[in-house]
Amino acid sequence: MPPLPARRNWRVGRRVRHFDSRANPVRAAGDGAAARNDQVDSRVVGKKAQGLYEALLTEALALELRELPPELVAELRKLRPDEAADRLALHVARALRRSIDGVSHTARVKTGVALVRALLERIGTELGVEGDDTGDPTDAAIRNSTGEPTADLTADLTLDAQADAEPGAATGAVAEVDYASSIPARRRAEFAGDLAADRPVVEANVLTALLARGPDGRPRELAAPLIPLLDTTLLTNAPDEPRVGQQIAAELDSADRIDVVMAFVRRSGLRPLLPALRRATSSGRRVRVLTTTYTGSTELAALEELVGLGAEVRVSYDTSSTRLHAKSWLFHRESGMSTAYIGSSNLTHSAMVTGLEWNVRVSGARNPDVVEKLAAVFEGYWQGGDFRAFERSEFEACRAAADAAAGNSQGGAHSAHALQLSPIELRLEPFQERLLEEIELERERGHHRNLLVAATGTGKTVMAAVDYARLRAAASRTDASNAHPRADASTAIPRGEADNGLQRPDASHATSRAAPSTALHRARLLFVAHRRELLEQSRATFRHALRDASFGELWVGGEHPTEFEHVFASIQSLNHAQLEHLPPTHFDVVIVDEFHHAAAKSYERLLAHVRPRELLGLTATPERADGLSILEHFD
Known part of the structure; x- marks a missing residue:
């Protein structure tokens, strides 16, 4: 293992206040999907992006931190016993997926099974639990010449993967296969390096942030979300958990970009978030909001306040059955630790604080596919023609038309409140x-x-x-x-x-x-x-x-x-x-x-x-x- 980096720009033991989402059974939803995209590995840190992290300190990451420029400060903390099982298992899952993805397509199933068996056998050995290995013809594929299980990518494994591909091969026959040969030659060196780099350092530290220094040389703190960045959880505004409005506010300061899809936007829901939104726009971070005029709930004053802060606002004036009714927040972080909220809460006081609302907070590191799809759909809406840049005159005209339509619905064609048509x-x-x-x-x-x-x-x-x-x-x-x-x-x-x-x-x-x-x-x-x-x-x-x-x-x-x-x-x-x-x-x-x-x-x-x-x-x-x-x- 390489020596730990010099600690001239490390801070260890930072106190972070977290809502303990482990009490929620939905927290671990999509653990398998999380292994599909290693968003917190050394490549992200190699970009030296400022922001929040929850990255297990590996040997490769330690080397990256050693090369940090003096204007950045790395914050570390110890891995806690209550989170060790989840965080370490997630780390191994990512490494295992990369290993299986790296072998040739035809050998992937057998190779993957062999690796998993070897890993589980090794776990049993380390814990002093002996497994039942009698009579399994694939046993030779997961043990080396000394009889010990192995997951070494350069070992020779005996697999029957070729039996199906070779005419005349006897059913159940075990063919000798060089496991290393299933890995493309150009990838073998990378594989060996990746596995070594993924080893956690003995101290079991977690990188929590890369912070810029202020004019006085001290690191400029970033408020961490109440929910750990690696956690996906369900929020219900229950008495024993923070309100969704508090959760949203806690995400804003650490986001590099903020995208919002909100059917209804009202000042009562926007007001508590204004200070954090103002800090975001004043620091050059982009805030984009998509909303609607459906039912007339969105307030003109709320949109004007957003635009006044520097946010970009686009409005859908569609009142048909295909209207937008989604509510979501997407917090982009260059560190790879993006998060999202998807649920029932509009941007109103009752929905954000007191209402019986259900919202899922999604971790981009644990559920990358969900966050990536959300980002892609938002971009499609933003670039499409159904949402128009907010203009006061247009918004007022459409609101007047909607109000007139509501009054006209109870009258005939000659109602005194004739419908004023939307310009769309x-x-x-x-x-x-x-x-x-x-x-x-x-x-x-x-x-x-x-x-x-x-x-x-x-x-x-x-x-x-x-x-x-x-x-x-x-x-x-x-x-x-x-x-x-x-x-x-x-x-x-x-x-x-x-x-x-x-x-x-x-x-x-x-x-x-x-x-x-x-x-x-x-x-x-x-x-x-x-x-x-x-x-x-x-x-x-x-x-x-x-x-x-x-x-x-x-x-x-x-x-x-x-x-x-x-x-x-x-x-x-x-x-x-x-x-x-x-x-x-x-x-x-x-x-x-x-x-x-x-x-x-x-x-x-x-x-x-x-x-x-x-x-x-x-x-x-x-x-x-x-x-x-x-x-x-x-x-």
């Missing part, structure tokens, strides 16, 4: 565009009864709204001379129909399938769903797609339409109505949400009566549990 237009994802292109192609082929099947949450209502808007836009570009009056003597026309510019088949076609036509200048619409909430959400989506704040009337509960031009109706209200008074061809476009219900009698009555020019069904599950078919309604 609906945009389709590529897969949504492809689906609408397929529907348009079917219409060009003469098929005007189509079923749109897409998984839950993929925006079927958005696609239907955009499709309807395109039908109307295409009709508005046609020559007005192609439009003909729809009224005729034999058909009862509701008020306002005769002069709306729509084409109407004559009486002889009143009960037949509607002729194909795209001349839908105003396109009377019937949108059918089975709940008020769905109808209100769908009407709001159509209003935004059409850029028409007064579009659509509700026909649900005790609410009735007055114009019957664009109706969002519940199937229950339609069934209670006297459909014989509604001309079958009155509605040009009929859209039925959750069309898999259509085989039910309530839907059958409606579908047997109406004769729209365009019928569009929306469903995620075209097969009904009772086996009844809905396909008869489509071309």
Whole structure:
């Protein structure tokens, strides 16, 4: 072992206050995954990044610390008995994974099993526990010529890994395999060096920080999180543990970058974090925040305060079913000790302090895949077009629109509180565009009864709204001379129909399938769903797609339409109505949400009566549990 580095810039025995997450059974979640990425080895320290660490002091790390520049101070502490089992096992797991990953792919399974067996046998020997080694043909693969178990990477092991690869090899035969030959030649020297470097120093010290010196030469302290950096744990705001707000505040000072995804941001939740956030931005550390206007909970004053501190804020104005509802914090640390919080707590006082909230604190060293995915998804949101840089005027306009929509949901199309539209237009994802292109192609082929099947949450209502808007836009570009009056003597026309510019088949076609036509200048619409909430959400989506704040009337509960031009109706209200008074061809476009219900009698009555020019069904599950078919309604 090399001599320990000179201690001119070491500090040993630093007191660190920690919340003991070992009492929580979730703390060790993902221990196996932690072995996948050695984030605290000498390569990280070799970059001499300032910050917090929880790195077992190995021989290689000790050499790195010996070469520290004078402006950095390494803080060490003794490995505690209560953490020894977890920390040492995690260290061995990382070394074992690197060893198995380094051998050739074909020999990896047998080699890995042999190494694990050798390791366990050695543990038994050291503890004075003899294992049962009778009759196992692989025993020769894990013992050397003296009969002692070995994990030496340069030893010759006898494995039967080649038996499957060599034709004619006897089943169960043990072939002599040079274990070292399974390691690529260019990696053997590295392997030997890695294993030696990974040996913990005898003193069992832990590197806790690399600190910069202040003008007076003293190290500038960094507040450590209440939860050890290596621990993944569940926080519930229980009486015997720190509140999630305290945990978040304790992470801020040691983070090199801070990314936040938060559905709701309010001043009450932000206020306790302001001093730490101000220290972060004033020292040049980047703070990025993604939030939403959903339900109007995010406060303008809170976002302005964040921007005033120097944080970058982007806002999603999407109020559809695909809106963002996530809550997470990501604390990037150049030391490799990044951490994240993912859970239910919005940035409000109740959620951060008093609420019954569940949040998982994830260690990037123990669960690297989770933290890496979180970082990648955040970056995708940040770079995508759904979030826009915060501007007061835009935020106020969208909040006003949301407030008006809430007031308008209980009124008809002529509510005194007309919807003020968001400046954000609906945009389709590529897969949504492809689906609408397929529907348009079917219409060009003469098929005007189509079923749109897409998984839950993929925006079927958005696609239907955009499709309807395109039908109307295409009709508005046609020559007005192609439009003909729809009224005729034999058909009862509701008020306002005769002069709306729509084409109407004559009486002889009143009960037949509607002729194909795209001349839908105003396109009377019937949108059918089975709940008020769905109808209100769908009407709001159509209003935004059409850029028409007064579009659509509700026909649900005790609410009735007055114009019957664009109706969002519940199937229950339609069934209670006297459909014989509604001309079958009155509605040009009929859209039925959750069309898999259509085989039910309530839907059958409606579908047997109406004769729209365009019928569009929306469903995620075209097969009904009772086996009844809905396909008869489509071309």
